[in-house]
Amino acid sequence: MSHCHQFEPLHIRCLVIVSLCLGLIVLSGFFHAKDKSYSISKSPEELLIPSTPCHAKTNVMFLKTHKTASSTVLNIMFRFAERYNLTVALPADQLLHLGYPRTFLAQFVEDFEAIGQNYNIMCNHMRFNPSEVQKVMAPNTFYFSILRNPIPLLESSYIYYKNNVPAFRSSRDVNEYLASPTRYYRPEDFRWNIYARNIMWFDFGYDNNAEDNTEYIQAVLKEIEQNFHLILIAEYFDESMILLKHVLCWDLDDVIYFKLNSRSQDTVQTLTPASEERVKAWCSLDWKLYLHFNQSFWRRIEETIGLEVLEKEVNQLRARQKELMEACLLEQEAVGKNHIKNKAFLPFQSGAANILGYNLRQDLDKRMLRICQRMVMPELQYTSYLHAVQHPHKRRKQLGLPLLWTSLQERMQLPPTN
Secondary structure (H helix, E strand, O other): OOOOOOOOOOOHHHHHHHHHOOOOOOOOOOOEEEOOOEOOOOOOOHHHOEOOOEEEOOOEEEEOOOOOOHHHHHHHHHHHHHHOOOOEOOEOOOOOOOOOOOEOOHHHEOOHHHHOOOEOEEOOOOEOOHHHHHHHEOOOOEEEEEEOOHHHHHHHHHHHOOOOOHHHHOOOOHHHHHHOHHHHOOHHHHHHHHHHOOHHHHHOOOOOOOOOOHHHHHHHHHHHHHHOOEEEEHHHHHHHHHHHHHHHOOOHHHOOOOOOOOEOHHHOOOOOHHHHHHHHHHOHHHHHHHHHHHHHHHHHHHHHOHHHHHHHHHHHHHHHHHHHHHHHEOOOOOEOHHHOOOHHHOOOOOOOOOEOEOOEOOOOOHHHHHHHHHHHOOHHHHHHHHHHHHOOOOOOOOOOOOOOOOOHHHHHOOOOOO
């Protein structure tokens, strides 16, 4: 494969075809071969069988969980889809999520009736429903997701959803909420209160108010293991990206990232030790989910690449990330919402959080500008943009935000990156 350190966008020729025909259509199950040492197959056990060469997996479903660094993963997936002209299962009509918090249905995907089971990538928020997802994604699809320690996750959710979640809205701060969560939390308000208890459990499609029963929990964990090839851990994000690179047989630049949808430290509330313990009890389903897959994550590392190779490649990833940040960014780091100069790159702001974004250097040539723009593009803008490219005859998603390109024609005037 050529130019492994470049992010190649959709070719102009392909875009012309897209604008004239039915949308972005590519061959399902498209593969590109590379000389690496691990092959991809449906069974998690078979992932460990060495094979030369392996084939980069391009049918991939990512379950985007909440407040788990998943927006950064989504950006990685969208860039990969553009690089290889893949079809993304995007939210239909004006939806920005795949029906969330409703349980996923295939009809939530744009043009599902026309495209059928020929999508390559699925990664927007949904509440997982395997039978419906399988109607959209090919049988050889690779499934993965990401989890986060429920203690910082709950604090992050509290700040981010403070104005929307009834259980959060009526408490002064996160410690007061955790001192007596049942005082504020009403299960009947589940549509919004899902963020206040066992949100990861809910995202995987299960009842976040279910009783903490050992037999039930073990059955759910087993089912998740059957449905997903890999579960990553947000606290070890770089390690997760290296593991993902190996099991998918992707390039290093396919998993390079700038951290997206993070918030300023001045909005972080400090949990007391007592509150941290209460999270483990109040969100016990998420806690046991996290503990289980944190263990399996490190087992997978040891069984596939080993700690020595992991450390080496994590260092390579960070060096490449630093290189791209120096090439792309004006300040070399994320900045607060009031300091983002181009409002087209302003992330969605929620609750009491100050969601950070980036300013690009002004001296970028057109090729680097395209690369850097995609690295920093927030989730909603990227979703809207890909929707316009794949479905040019559909109405554009109304975000209430400035757009990088006002028309497909403007987008097509930019030169290719290769």
